[in-house]
Amino acid sequence: MTQFHHIRLELAREADHPAGDPTEGYDIVAPLDAEGRLDGDALRAEPERGHVRSFLSGQTAGTGRLRHGPGGSWTLDLDGGDAGDALGFRFADERFVAGEYVSLTSPSGGQHTYVVARVAEV
Helix, strand or coil: CCEEEEEEEEECCECCECCCEEEEEEEEEEEECCCCCECHHHHHHCHHHCEEEEEECCEEEEEEEEEECHHHCEEEEECCCCCCCEEEECHHHCCCCCCCEEEEECCCCCEEEEEEEEEEEC
16 A cells, blocks of 8 residues: 655765755655555545755755656646746656665756665654
C-alpha cells in the first residue's frame, strides 16, 4: 500500500560544495510505494497532499506542489510559476530511501545531485 512520506533531500558533493551542503535542498511530501518509489497514481488521487519546500542556508526559499506529468515526469512546482520549477531527473526510476542519490534540474538549467537524508511516514 502506498503511503505519503516526508522526504528530505540535501545537496550532495559537487565542485562548489566538496563536502555537500545539508543547509541546501528540498523537503518533499510524496507518496512512496513499498520499494520507496514515487507513486503517480496515489498523487493523482490526492494531489493536495503533494508539497515541496526548497531551502537555502537552512531557510525556506520557496514552497509549492509536487506534480506528476506526462511520460512519468516529476516537477517541484515552486511558487506557482515556471521560473522556480525544478525537474526530477529520472525520478520515476529512483528509490527514495535514506542514503540514495537523486538528481534535479534547477530552474537555471543546471543539474544537481542530492542525497536522500531522511524519509519518514506522514
